[in-house]
Amino acid sequence: MTSAHRTHQKVVLWDRWRTIGQIDARQWTVRMGSDWEQRGGVIHAAALGDGFGGRTFILSQTAVPDGAYEIAVEVKLGEESGAAGLVFCSDLEDTHYGFYPSSGKIRLTRFEGPDVYSWAILQEIETAAYQPGEWNRLRIRVEDDTLTGWVNGIEILQINESKLREGRIGLCKFRRTEADFRRFEVGEDLTEIPLDPQREEELLSAIDTWLDQGKMGDARDLLSHDPATSRRLLSERVEALEEMVDSLEALDTDLHRESVKRELMMALDRPESEIDLFEVGLQIARIDDPELDVDHYRNLIARWANDAAEALEKASADDRVAAAEKLRDFLFRENGFHGSRSEYFHHANSYVNQVLDDREGLPITLSVIYIELARRLELEGIYGAPIPGQFMVGVLPDGEGAEPQFIDVFGEAEFLDAVEVSRLIRDLVGFQPRPEDYARATAREIAVRMLQNLIGIEIDRLKNPSGATDYLDLLLAVAPDSAPERFQRALLRVQERDISGAREDIDWLLEHRPPGLDYARLEQFRYSLDTE
Numbered sequence: 001m002t003s004a005h006r007t008h009q010k011v012v013l014w015d016r017w018r019t020i021g022q023i024d025a026r027q028w029t030v031r032m033g034s035d036w037e038q039r040g041g042v043i044h045a046a047a048l049g050d051g052f053g054g055r056t057f058i059l060s061q062t063a064v065p066d067g068a069y070e071i072a073v074e075v076k077l078g079e080e081s082g083a084a085g086l087v088f089c090s091d092l093e094d095t096h097y098g099f100y101p102s103s104g105k106i107r108l109t110r111f112e113g114p115d116v117y118s119w120a121i122l123q124e125i126e127t128a129a130y131q132p133g134e135w136n137r138l139r140i141r142v143e144d145d146t147l148t149g150w151v152n153g154i155e156i157l158q159i160n161e162s163k164l165r166e167g168r169i170g171l172c173k174f175r176r177t178e179a180d181f182r183r184f185e186v187g188e189d190l191t192e193i194p195l196d197p198q199r200e201e202e203l204l205s206a207i208d209t210w211l212d213q214g215k216m217g218d219a220r221d222l223l224s225h226d227p228a229t230s231r232r233l234l235s236e237r238v239e240a241l242e243e244m245v246d247s248l249e250a251l252d253t254d255l256h257r258e259s260v261k262r263e264l265m266m267a268l269d270r271p272e273s274e275i276d277l278f279e280v281g282l283q284i285a286r287i288d289d290p291e292l293d294v295d296h297y298r299n300l301i302a303r304w305a306n307d308a309a310e311a312l313e314k315a316s317a318d319d320r321v322a323a324a325e326k327l328r329d330f331l332f333r334e335n336g337f338h339g340s341r342s343e344y345f346h347h348a349n350s351y352v353n354q355v356l357d358d359r360e361g362l363p364i365t366l367s368v369i370y371i372e373l374a375r376r377l378e379l380e381g382i383y384g385a386p387i388p389g390q391f392m393v394g395v396l397p398d399g400e401g402a403e404p405q406f407i408d409v410f411g412e413a414e415f416l417d418a419v420e421v422s423r424l425i426r427d428l429v430g431f432q433p434r435p436e437d438y439a440r441a442t443a444r445e446i447a448v449r450m451l452q453n454l455i456g457i458e459i460d461r462l463k464n465p466s467g468a469t470d471y472l473d474l475l476l477a478v479a480p481d482s483a484p485e486r487f488q489r490a491l492l493r494v495q496e497r498d499i500s501g502a503r504e505d506i507d508w509l510l511e512h513r514p515p516g517l518d519y520a521r522l523e524q525f526r527y528s529l530d531t532e
Contacts, residue, residue, distance in 0.1 A: 023058060028170070031092060032056040043181040045084065045173040051094070052115050057087045059170035062186050070190040071169050072139035074183045080104050080132050082177020086140055089164040094118065097164060098172050099140045099149055104132055106151055110163065122147075122159060129154040135182070139190055153192055203233050256290045257470060261477050268444055268478065275443040277384075278372040281352030281365065284450055287470050288347065297353045301369075304356070305376040312377060320381045321405065324395045325415070327374060332413035335359065337366060339410035345461045350453050363410040364391040364450055370409060383440040386449065387421060389429040394440065404438065444478055451475040455485070465492050483514040487522075494529070503529050 023036045023043070030036055033050040036043060036058050049056020075085055085100025098109045108123040129151040130136055141148040145162040148155065169186060173179050207230075264283040267276060278301045286292050311330040312323060331337045340349045340360040348354040348361075352368055355361030361369075367384055370393050374382040381396035385406055393407040395415070405415045408424070416424065422432045441449075451471045458467035472489045475482060490505035506526045513519060 027061055028058045029061065029092070029168075030056075030058050031090075041182055043171065043184075044178070045171075045181075046178045048176060049173065052111075052119065054175045055111075055172065056174075057090070057096075057170055057172035059087070059090055059092065059168040060184065060186065062169070064167075064169055064186065065188050067188075068141065068143045069186065069188055070139060070141045072137060072183075072185045072190045073171060073181050074135045074137050075101070075171075076133070076135045076180045077101060078178035078180075079176070081175065082179070083107070083172075083174040084177065084179030084181070085138050085172060086169070087172040088140065088142060088169045089167040090170065091167050095164065096167065096172075097140075097147070099138055100172060100174075101130055101132075101136065101138075102174070104130070106130055106138075106149070106156060108147065108149060108157060108159065110161075122161060123149075123157045125156050127151060127154070127156045129156060137183075200233070203230055204237075207233060207237055257287070257473065260284075260286045261474060264447070264474065265477060268447065272442060273375075276372065277368045277375070277443060277446065278352055280443060280447050281368050281450065284447065284454075284474065285351035285353050287474060288351075292353065297356065300356060301372065302376075304369075305373055308373050309377055319398065320379065321395060321397050321415075323377075323379050324374070324382060324393075324407070327370065327377070327379065328407055328413050328415075331370060331373070332409070337361075337369070337409075339363065339366065345457050347454065347457060350450060350457070362391075362453065363408075364446065364453065366409040367391050367393050368446065368450075370407070384446050385438055386441040386445060387425055387433055387437050388431075389425055391449065392416075392421065394438065406438075448475055448479050448482065451478070452485075455488075466496060468492065469496075480508075481512065481514045483509060483516045487517060499529055 023030060023038050028036070032055055033047075035047045036045050036056075038044070043058070045056065047056075048054035071086055071088055073086055077084055080101070081103055083098075083100045083102035085098065087096050087098050090096035094114045095112050096110075098107065098111065100107060102124075104126070106123075106125045106127060107121055110120045110122055112118045112120075131152070137150075137152050139150040142165070144165075145160055147157075147159050147161050149157045171181050171184065260283055263286075264280065267279045267283060279298070282292075282294055282297055286294065308327060308330050311334070312326045337355075337359045340346070340362065343349070344362070348358065350362060350365060352361075352365050355365045355369060364384075371382060371384055381398075383394045383396070385392045385394035385404075387406070390408065390410060393409055395405045395407065396402065397405065403417065405417055406421050408414055408416055408421075411424075418438060421438070425431075425433050451474055454471045455468045455475070458464050458471070469489075469492060472485055472492070475485050476489065479485075486505050486509055490502045490509075493499070493502040493505065503526070506522060506529065509517060509522060510519065510526060
């Protein structure tokens with residue numbers, strides 16, 4: 001073998017190596033740039049093309065039959081905002097037809113030049129035959145004066161159109177979406193021959209037998225005689241089962257939400273002095289954790305109460321402030337409970353069970369644990385104070401006319417008087433508390449404030465409004481008259497296209513008219529929902 005011959009062989013081998021994953025030039029011609037690749041029978045297109053609208057296409061080297069013919073392909077779009085499908089009657093440049101999905105609809109277009117002025121949408125059809133995000137079979141029939149199109153075997157268009165007829169066939173892609181193609185075909189008639197109904201029934205029966213009994217046995221033999229059809233039927237059965245699983249999971253989620261709502265309302269529907277605030281917080285924590293072991297934490301808070309009772313054994317029950325200080329020391333000095341500062345807006349800080357585990361939390365969750373232990377220890381005069389910006393524990397000393405003191409559980413757990421609290425809050429939020437901000441908060445008000453914190457985390461911090469849905473539902477079960485949250489849920493329902501749910505919330509507000517809303521604008525908003 002001569003040196004020149006060896007060199008030629010190396011060049012040929014190198015050229016072949018370079019074609020790995022690339023479009024085979026013996027089968028396809030790439031037009032208008034872009035990156036087309038082929039692996040395992042799947043053709044992939046990714047980048048923008050050089051044509052109008054990022055258009056790019058590849059044309060098949062297969063000869064077009066004389067007379068009427070059909071072309072077909074299976075296509076799957078990465079993003080439905082783009083477009084990809086069949087191209088035919090192409091002159092290798094800017095003139096051709098296109099048949100493809102675009103933004104969830106099917107288009108038949110005619111291009112007669114390089115720009116928007118040479119482009120005509122002949123048909124744009126919204127059809128249930130097209131399945132976004134899935135493989136879809138497109139098929140077009142080209143006759144002398146008619147074009148007929150099918151999607152997944154269903155005819156969706158027939159149009160009298162004969163302006164273009166000569167030219168090549170192939171695949172096209174527009175805009176920035178990625179697209180995959182497989183099973184490109186051309187022929188005089190590509191109609192899929194339907195399976196004999198009796199045969200299909202036999203195969204379905206074999207699949208059902210296997211599902212019921214968990215044994216393949218004779219079913220495998222029967223299915224193996226027609227593997228292509230059997231695989232299609234199995235795929236359809238898998239899709240049906242997956243839909244069933246999705247439905248069951250949705251039902252499970254709904255049942256869990258109703259269980260949390262029911263248990264929370266049961267915890268709150270008691271005389272105020274008997275309400276277990278830890279149980280209230282535990283039910284709020286359950287909304288995000290269906291597997292939460294509530295009995296474990298009920299036992300845990302009981303053990304903490306027993307330990308606290310021992311620590312307070314020598315404290316005088318008649319001296320409320322001294323007893324409150326002892327409980328403060330037990331939690332914050334001896335056992336290290338403290339306010340969370342590095343990850344203040346983490347969900348865990350709003351869940352009393354995790355605050356009990358980690359011994360750090362928000363002002364309100366730390367207060368709930370303190371107040372609940374005090375209730376179990378039968379310490380009088382200890383309550384939750386809804387100070388704006390920083391929830392605190394109020395301590396009402398013995399004696400008529402005594403001024404309350406407040407424990408800043410998030411700070412150094414120091415006792416503060418009303419003047420010191422006012423100064424602290426003014427520095428935090430820029431205004432002084434009102435007299436009612438020092439008053440005793442009810443258990444429902446505490447539950448609402450805990451839920452408002454979680455709603456704020458989702459909407460304001462995580463920018464995830466839909467994540468607030470469960471908290472809003474729970475808050476409105478506890479406090480139906482909460483106008484801002486009901487209006488907030490109505491807006492969220494509109495965003496999620498739950499228009500009937502939004503109407504329900506707005507109608508409730510218009511009927512009950514709680515204070516704090518502009519009802520003239522609300523009526524306009526309600527009217528707009530009727531046009532949806």
